[in-house]
Amino acid sequence: MSDPLQIIDVEGNLTGTAPELDNSTLIQMYTAIVRTRAFDSRCMNLQRTGKIGFSVPNRGVEATSVGAAAAMDASKDWFAPHYRDFGMLFYNDVPAEAMFDNMFGNSDDTAVGRQMPVHFSFTEPLKWLSISSPRGTQIPQAVGVSLAARKRGEDAIALTTFGDGSTSTLGFHSGMNFAGVMKAPTVFLCQNNQWAISCPSSSQTASESYAIKGEAYGVPSCIVDGNDVLAVYVAMKEAVDRARAGDGPTLIEAITFRLGGHSTSDDPTKYVPAEELEKAESEEPLKRFRAYLINEGVLTDESADKIREEADAEMLAGARAAEAKARPVLGTIFTDVWQEQPAHLKQQMEYCIKHYSERDEAVDENGEFPL
Amino acid sequence: MSDPLQIIDVEGNLTGTAPELDNSTLIQMYTAIVRTRAFDSRCMNLQRTGKIGFSVPNRGVEATSVGAAAAMDASKDWFAPHYRDFGMLFYNDVPAEAMFDNMFGNSDDTAVGRQMPVHFSFTEPLKWLSISSPRGTQIPQAVGVSLAARKRGEDAIALTTFGDGSTSTLGFHSGMNFAGVMKAPTVFLCQNNQWAISCPSSSQTASESYAIKGEAYGVPSCIVDGNDVLAVYVAMKEAVDRARAGDGPTLIEAITFRLGGHSTSDDPTKYVPAEELEKAESEEPLKRFRAYLINEGVLTDESADKIREEADAEMLAGARAAEAKARPVLGTIFTDVWQEQPAHLKQQMEYCIKHYSERDEAVDENGEFPL
């Protein structure tokens, strides 16, 4: 496979052909990256202070998510995402508060506090399929979603994203295979952040790249510099256009680096070599995009700082608002299992509500999450 | 990928470099193909006359199995086979009677009549892992078997075979991936007979070949004419040598054709185009190998006919002997679940034996198998 597509280098210099994007889109992309980083660090803070139980660092991978989101048409397309894709939500202006509702698992959480933090689910402002913990399961689902659209004659497509580790799952194998055979309008984006928890690529696959796995399924593929938001955008745009035109799926490997731990429960210093981390830190996506936009006159130092300050303020306010909300009511344990609640669940619900509302015993709320 | 490796063409002419094999090995290979075909047609006959319930036609694919078996060292290597691999057993001189014991599911069957026909299991004269119906499960198992040998410092290797359809299973994905990463001494042989029951390759994969799937796992691969027993042997030998030398796994795609139905319950005329079948029939492996061996002076018409007659006689005798044997005793339902029989199974066994030995009611033995 050829070298990763790059458009702006680590210093922010143009090394390729920039896509034609208007300034407002470029700023939207930049803002999404900044907001993602602000959200992420707010979450780290909330976790360290014991206010939420868990988060998944996004530091370093924001450009991959944002570049991808920018190539989609969120008014009709579908997202079957990886958990490490906060940037797609921010690009589409999901309010921070809605995301914090999930982090706190409160009564406004669209997942009704049933899932762990970072397991977002949205139908508005974008069709973002409920995130699952089991790795890879979203991949064939994305294929099905996209085929349904095609069967109805719509030109909507589906994007599914996943980590490098997730290419080893059955979902990757079946999803890619079905998409190839059925020429599904699906884009597969592998966010190669070099790690699956503590396992580097060398223990994940012996293939020369993740992109080359497309060969096994007759799915064209390419590699991009995942820290270069414009390169991601360009590769994604091409793949989205192909899918929309009925020319089938594409696999994109975006090479980036997980600059934090796997999650708030993980200590990466145990296994990530310090030199590697240092090098990756120097290649991170925000700094270079900022430099590029300032070079190009799209931003100034002041306007960029302002975006940063607004994002910080937004996150602080969103977190506070979400924290203040009540937890879901007890009955929510028993709803949404089926559309109609069967008799045995009604009984269990009545028992549960009666049981816990009658007593004053404190319920222990402890428990740590290891990963 | 390059053209399939071929050494003898459909007329039996040498088109490549013949491997150095002594005449007795060549005759062993030829005999195995002939015996496979004789066994196969005996089974068809037994099924049509209602004596056995089921078989899986091997007609057309014998060269792939036999060429592969000839490259192995059965005194130490392991087989994790496809069900359509009778030829490997005949090459290793498994007595026809032992195989018929399985076809009848009688008391001498190594699988104790517990499995359907063609689900052979042997430890002698070769380590042939018990065949499973669920497709693909044997693939990662072969990897594990071969790794165990390596961990003990043995130079034994494992061969796993599977159909084209089975490349879509999870076992293919995980087995190939683990083998690549762990450099397992495993040879993967895809018997591409063009069909998975009624599904042709076009509904199985969009990849340009099955062999190219090796790229996804960093596993080197090649394509051979699966109707050319010498080509299969040559490709296999190279793969076996690599594995034995510690140089890791290989994927071989052998292109052949299923000349019969998927099984005795299948009617392929419903979906296999007549022209395709006719062409495949003209390319079948036995005729060409016979012509080649006669050309080369290894066989004469007479000696070849004699092999055929002996095989027919062997199959008739083997089938008769197996048919005459009793079915397994009732208690065998309850043994081999665990090494030690737990209390609840002892009780169930006692109940069952008492219950059925006390009564004279006829037990209905009917039931057809659809595939």
Add this chain to the structure above:
Amino acid sequence: MSELTMVQAVNDGLRTIMTEDESVLVLGEDVGPKGGVFLATENLTAEFGEERCFDTPLSEDGIIGVGIGLAMNGMKPVCEIQFQDFIFPAFDQIVSEAAKMRYRSGGQYTVPMTIRTPYGGGIRGGLYHSQSGEAYFAHTAGLKVVIPSTPYDAKGLLIASIQDPDPVLFMEPKALYRAFREEVPEGMYTVDLSTVREVTQGGDCVVFCYGAMVPVCTEAAKRVKESRNKDVRVIDLRTLMPLDEESILQAVKDCGRAVVVHEAPRFCGYGAEISAMIAENVIEYVEAPVKRVAGFDTPFPNTLENYYMPDARRVLDAIEEVLDF
């Protein structure tokens, strides 16, 4: 009205709902031109085209995963798993995904998907073409599990399953596919997904069963009538989840004696739940042990399958034991 076998009734049900509702799709291995290995999907591709009934690669995980995606985006997929024994590669998609999608998304995403699969013994299929895995699925909140025992019910329950807003595992007793014919109405009709069917009336003992065990239990009931002049109430559970618990408990109250029958292994089988329900709720009415007649706790054998599967005589023994207690 025509006299159909169960597998014809399934085929007719599919054709009927596909005609009615354009969003219904059929996918699976060999469901296309071949019409499925049991011919349950015969002619559907010819009639509705490849876009509506299509073959897939050999991957149950893909069939169900893609099915879930289709269902989340407005379709009503009917996925065929060729034999229930081959459903396990899709177990993760079924129990982790289909079953939990509505819950984990607060109802934002739902999976109106039906999984059809032949199950059970009786065709000399050995370990892997004979299993009865209903307990695995009935234990999984978020799934419905339906098992017909007659052609009429097969069509009506299948259409109801396809119309249901939640994922349904529709298990077809392959031993009954061609066992008998029955009048099956043409066109649309449904059978409710949470009612039991009283097969025979009686107040001396109740037998709970489903699928291919229904005719077996009915035969046993007949013999008890002959031998002891006792009236056995045979109840076909039909929908294992949701379950008509009230009718079950009422029958125990009425009869005081109960036997539970299934082909699947006994240990932690579906029958255990029925027994437990009885022991928990109506034990004061129970006058004899609650007996289970089930497959033995071993894998499914081949040559000896007829000694493995419960037959009328084994059910009869249990009924007599309970009556004599």
Add this chain to the structure above:
Amino acid sequence: MSELTMVQAVNDGLRTIMTEDESVLVLGEDVGPKGGVFLATENLTAEFGEERCFDTPLSEDGIIGVGIGLAMNGMKPVCEIQFQDFIFPAFDQIVSEAAKMRYRSGGQYTVPMTIRTPYGGGIRGGLYHSQSGEAYFAHTAGLKVVIPSTPYDAKGLLIASIQDPDPVLFMEPKALYRAFREEVPEGMYTVDLSTVREVTQGGDCVVFCYGAMVPVCTEAAKRVKESRNKDVRVIDLRTLMPLDEESILQAVKDCGRAVVVHEAPRFCGYGAEISAMIAENVIEYVEAPVKRVAGFDTPFPNTLENYYMPDARRVLDAIEEVLDF
């Protein structure tokens, strides 16, 4: 002797048997340098080398499939599934292959493999880091299912499982991993794989439980003693398959009243089997409904997990109800 937590006891058990028996290998996701996400395999790679304890690709199907192969060829693999919730991609390899290999090969090939996996709630893990799937496996003939509730048992049962000639699913109650310490002998010892453990003595009511529910039930028993001066016998089942049925039935005969407790959903859960066994064999001794206290029949929630999981008070209620009947 040293005071160890359960997860330390697991680690010690692995180290002990790996020292003793060269054929024991450990494989799984992150079990190597990181030592596992719960640190159950900490330092094993450092101590025994990469050949004996190694990371795998993210594929449970591969971990178990390769594990089966290792086991068939003379090794004793200990496969870690990071959370029990992630075992389902390997379900086919476990139920179709590991469980049936000995049977289908007439004992020619066997699978002396142990699958270790943390299960259960208590860490705010939501739907996919909290499940208790024991019933799926206990229903599958050919598997053993073991669940310790103390550090001592964890080590002894784990070594026994690894030495066992058949596949064992070893489920570790993650809520108890660091809940308390206990004296654990150094070096080799085993706890038999088919005996229950009597946690408390008593003849007024018996409570059957396992894993993280053992301390919960013990607490409930204590409260019953305080509130009503009744003696509750708490029995830790420990090995769910094979099961010490005799001791279970004897306890019911002794006490006349029984409660069954587990975290997993009730419907078709493991408790149903215990109840069914009682209803089938010793119903004449039973003086009250056989109550089950279990997780509700929903997916596992996150924020409200403490209201989902059975606690001492829910168990207490059930015991009182049974005593008052």
